[in-house]
Amino acid sequence: MAETLLHMTGFQMKHGDSVEVxxxxxxxxxxxxxxxxxxPANKAVHFNPRFSQGGCKIILNNMVNTIWQEEVIEECQPCNKEDFTVLIKFCSDNFEIVVCNKNTLKFPNRSxxxxxxxxxxxxxxxxxSVKFNIQIN
Known part of the structure; x- marks a missing residue:
């Protein structure tokens, strides 16, 4: 995997909040x-599309104390491998992930x-663009 392109901190996402890339x-x-x-050692959701031979698989995972947990592999309709949109909504028991307005995936909030x-x-x-939809209390 290439090095980090973007890293952001200084915000607090709670259940019901989302981010769109x-x-x-x-x-x-x-x-x-x-x-x-x-x-960096504790990631609640890892969204990792992989493209090969014209297909697309999405790997979902989480990390606990630097250790990756068991991968979940989802087949999906690929985006056109040009423009893409990913919406990740943080729910209490899972993450709802909408990919290119075509595929909706759910990944449990294992941690x-x-x-x-x-x-x-x-x-x-x-x-x-990166757009956070965060409720202010």
């Missing part, structure tokens, strides 16, 4: 990742986190 996948890109968590404080994008892509 819009970007462009370069033709040579075979994978990228979007992660949400509390620090039971109730607040997320860090966000990463890795890979050879161009990020057009």
């Amino acid at each position: 819009e970007g462009r996948i370069k033709s040579s890109t075979d994978r990228f990742a979007i992660d949400l968590g509390v620090d 039971g986190m109730d607040t997320l404080k860090a966000f990463w994008i890795k890979g050879d892509i161009r990020v057009k």
